[in-house]
Amino acid sequence: MIRFMLVGTATAALVAAVTLPQPAPAAQSFESEQATLELETVADGLEHPWGLAFLPDGRMLVTERPGRLRVVDRDGGVSEPVSGVPEVYASGQGGLLDVILGPDHAETKRIYFSYAEPGEGGAGTAVARARLDLDALALRDVEVIFRQQPKTRGGRHFGSRLVFKPDGTLFITIGDRAERERAQNLTINRAQVIRIRPDGGIPRDNPFVGVEGRLPEVWSYGHRNAQGAALHPDSQKLWIHEHAAQGGDEVNIPEAGKNYGWPTIHYGEDYGGGQFGEGTKKAGFEQPIYYWDPSIAPSGMDFYTSDKVPAWTGDLFVGALAFRMLVRLDVEQGRIIHEERLLEDVDERIRAVDQGPDGSLYLLTDAPDGRVLRLTPAPKEW
Amino acid sequence: MIRFMLVGTATAALVAAVTLPQPAPAAQSFESEQATLELETVADGLEHPWGLAFLPDGRMLVTERPGRLRVVDRDGGVSEPVSGVPEVYASGQGGLLDVILGPDHAETKRIYFSYAEPGEGGAGTAVARARLDLDALALRDVEVIFRQQPKTRGGRHFGSRLVFKPDGTLFITIGDRAERERAQNLTINRAQVIRIRPDGGIPRDNPFVGVEGRLPEVWSYGHRNAQGAALHPDSQKLWIHEHAAQGGDEVNIPEAGKNYGWPTIHYGEDYGGGQFGEGTKKAGFEQPIYYWDPSIAPSGMDFYTSDKVPAWTGDLFVGALAFRMLVRLDVEQGRIIHEERLLEDVDERIRAVDQGPDGSLYLLTDAPDGRVLRLTPAPKEW
Numbered sequence: 001m002i003r004f005m006l007v008g009t010a011t012a013a014l015v016a017a018v019t020l021p022q023p024a025p026a027a028q029s030f031e032s033e034q035a036t037l038e039l040e041t042v043a044d045g046l047e048h049p050w051g052l053a054f055l056p057d058g059r060m061l062v063t064e065r066p067g068r069l070r071v072v073d074r075d076g077g078v079s080e081p082v083s084g085v086p087e088v089y090a091s092g093q094g095g096l097l098d099v100i101l102g103p104d105h106a107e108t109k110r111i112y113f114s115y116a117e118p119g120e121g122g123a124g125t126a127v128a129r130a131r132l133d134l135d136a137l138a139l140r141d142v143e144v145i146f147r148q149q150p151k152t153r154g155g156r157h158f159g160s161r162l163v164f165k166p167d168g169t170l171f172i173t174i175g176d177r178a179e180r181e182r183a184q185n186l187t188i189n190r191a192q193v194i195r196i197r198p199d200g201g202i203p204r205d206n207p208f209v210g211v212e213g214r215l216p217e218v219w220s221y222g223h224r225n226a227q228g229a230a231l232h233p234d235s236q237k238l239w240i241h242e243h244a245a246q247g248g249d250e251v252n253i254p255e256a257g258k259n260y261g262w263p264t265i266h267y268g269e270d271y272g273g274g275q276f277g278e279g280t281k282k283a284g285f286e287q288p289i290y291y292w293d294p295s296i297a298p299s300g301m302d303f304y305t306s307d308k309v310p311a312w313t314g315d316l317f318v319g320a321l322a323f324r325m326l327v328r329l330d331v332e333q334g335r336i337i338h339e340e341r342l343l344e345d346v347d348e349r350i351r352a353v354d355q356g357p358d359g360s361l362y363l364l365t366d367a368p369d370g371r372v373l374r375l376t377p378a379p380k381e382w
Numbered sequence: 383m384i385r386f387m388l389v390g391t392a393t394a395a396l397v398a399a400v401t402l403p404q405p406a407p408a409a410q411s412f413e414s415e416q417a418t419l420e421l422e423t424v425a426d427g428l429e430h431p432w433g434l435a436f437l438p439d440g441r442m443l444v445t446e447r448p449g450r451l452r453v454v455d456r457d458g459g460v461s462e463p464v465s466g467v468p469e470v471y472a473s474g475q476g477g478l479l480d481v482i483l484g485p486d487h488a489e490t491k492r493i494y495f496s497y498a499e500p501g502e503g504g505a506g507t508a509v510a511r512a513r514l515d516l517d518a519l520a521l522r523d524v525e526v527i528f529r530q531q532p533k534t535r536g537g538r539h540f541g542s543r544l545v546f547k548p549d550g551t552l553f554i555t556i557g558d559r560a561e562r563e564r565a566q567n568l569t570i571n572r573a574q575v576i577r578i579r580p581d582g583g584i585p586r587d588n589p590f591v592g593v594e595g596r597l598p599e600v601w602s603y604g605h606r607n608a609q610g611a612a613l614h615p616d617s618q619k620l621w622i623h624e625h626a627a628q629g630g631d632e633v634n635i636p637e638a639g640k641n642y643g644w645p646t647i648h649y650g651e652d653y654g655g656g657q658f659g660e661g662t663k664k665a666g667f668e669q670p671i672y673y674w675d676p677s678i679a680p681s682g683m684d685f686y687t688s689d690k691v692p693a694w695t696g697d698l699f700v701g702a703l704a705f706r707m708l709v710r711l712d713v714e715q716g717r718i719i720h721e722e723r724l725l726e727d728v729d730e731r732i733r734a735v736d737q738g739p740d741g742s743l744y745l746l747t748d749a750p751d752g753r754v755l756r757l758t759p760a761p762k763e764w
Binding site for chain 1 (some may be wrong): 415416420424612621629649657661662663669670671674675692693712714717718720721722762763
């Protein structure tokens with residue numbers, strides 16, 4: 001197999017894509033509890049890739065955190081940057097973040113992406129949509145549909161993952177911008193799941209529509225910094241995970257209007273070991289359905305819906321930054337009944353996890369020379 | 383603090399208890415996620431202690447697997463063996479196993495205990511009840527109320543934990559006696575949760591009463607070898623855990639008439655690595671609510687119902703033999719949302735876990751010179 005790759009630069013956006021042959025890295029094999037795994041590098045040379053979306057033709061859109069959007073083909077060819085991406089605040093955890101296709105992509109070519117937007121006061125998470133012109137490698141009709149208010153200084157806790165609800169509304173996870181003291185304030189955008197219409201409007205059935213002192217775009221709150229989100233394949237409910245401080249990363253199933261606790265209740269400690277908040281449980285606050293202590297620093301997630309590995313069907317895969325691994329959470333009847341830790345020997349920060357149309361799992365590694373990895377499982381014989 | 387202990391012998395049952403002073407072992411302190419723990423040795427010199435029950439006066443009944451039942455007082459005094467225990471098959475995993483008080487103990491002094499009973503064909507799990515005469519250190523009116531049929535040779539997989547349901551019926555966990563090929567056969571007693579009346583009669587509402595080819599004492603089945611059982615403090619449902627072969631120890635909430643899979647579906651492998659069965663999921667078979675892979679070899683369990691450590695209230699504590707530790711499973715709304723591993727440095731096989739009337743956890747270590755340990759948690763400051 002021959003792979004092709006081009007490392008683009010931000011200033012070469014209009015240069016036609018050129019591909020250079022590159023030797024294929026050997027696939028690595030791993031044994032896991034329920035499957036034999038083959039891991040291949042699909043593409044490399046990506047600078048801190050963050051979000052991944054599959055195009056109908058099998059190619060991928062990949063964001064690079066410094067502010068570039070690229071098209072990666074199945075054989076590893078990496079395009080020049082797509083033009084038209086708004087200016088991003090590329091500092092700390094900020095930059096160009098998630099990307100997904102619109103539900104009407106086949107007709108409209110629309111994509112949706114999140115980013116740290118610079119502006120008065122500092123930066124905040126924003127979400128835009130645009131039409132993708134693949135021939136010209138350009139975004140057209142870019143519209144900002146959501147802006148986290150107010151902006152603030154510093155480069156921490158932007159979120160942000162994007163998931164369409166089956167009703168056509170859009171979920172956006174936003175972090176607390178490292179402002180713990182404002183994380184329960186519903187007059188501003190901190191530590192929330194946001195739900196908006198694809199044009200930025202407010203769905204009438206959002207939980208706080210018409211409620212004094214609560215922003216109408218808020219779906220749920222008390223989420224410190226969620227960098228993973230996906231729809232459960234059966235229930236069609238949103239699942240997210242979120243980073244804790246020191247200990248207590250959570251998986252939650254955010255329901256309308258509910259409070260997931262941060263920083264009033266949580267399962268961790270402050271960095272360095274101090275206690276804060278009011279414990280782990282309190283009336284009026286929701287419990288997670290799973291938590292990690294110590295923190296693994298989760299990022300990216302997807303459900304495995306293929307039936308190629310029956311033992312995996314319905315399982316949740318989560319990337320881990322600090323713990324440098326891929327986690328399989330065995331999900332049965334809405335419960336997480338087991339955790340398996342995979343690819344620890346690969347020793348990469350896993351930023352994103354998405355099942356591809358081929359039933360493989362695609363991973364992004366968070367590194368200056370980041371990669372797209374393809375993990376293909378084969379079931380064990382029974 | 384001064385502790386007293388007497389190591390009795392099986393032939394000295396009628397000798398009056400004598401206590402000898404013994405220096406108190408120092409308490410050890412441990413930090414855990416949500417509590418600071420103090421661990422003390424209450425009593426030692428017990429030969430493979432297996433089951434533990436608290437008497438109304440604060441003393442404990444402790445079984446020793448070779449066939450002795452002893453009374454242990456709060457200061458570590460260990461009585462001579464209680465007389466009247468039936469002959470047990472004390473080989474391999476067999477012997478005198480669990481002990482609990484009857485729900486009517488205050489009036490009747492009844493206790494219930496399980497053991498491997500020798501007999502035609504080998505041995506099988508049996509359950510007896512008796513009146514406990516503490517003054518004479520004797521069992522009176524011993525009645526066998528359950529016998530696993532048929533008996534078979536070998537010393538593996540007897541179960542057996544005893545739990546009274548709030549309706550006054552008795553749950554008994556029995557293992558498959560290492561007869562995997564008969565573990566789904568409902569015309570014999572293998573790999574089941576049994577439910578009987580305290581006198582051994584069959585409750586009329588058992589799921590297979592009147593069902594051809596299914597024994598009426600069976601509550602649920604497909605449980606390989608359950609050595610832990612407790613009632614959930616809120617739902618009052620039975621929870622159990624069970625040993626797998628290699629990988630896949632399970633926690634289940636056995637419901638009437640349901641099939642928990644062994645050996646048709648399971649999450650492990652055969653010893654040495656071969657596959658058997660039909661995978662991890664199948665219609666008509668229940669999923670566990672949690673599983674361990676690799677196997678920890680769980681034994682003993684209890685829910686923590688005290689409010690002294692609010693973060694622990696409702697949590698499930700499980701002993702581990704092979705992994706030599708105590709597991710805390712954080713239980714919220716009927717889900718296990720986190721596992722914490724405790725006392726790994728203590729490096730003991732933990733056979734039994736029971737919350738005492740003082741809100742401490744009492745543990746039995748499985749060793750020729752086994753101990754009763756008291757684990758007292760103090761909440762962290764918030």
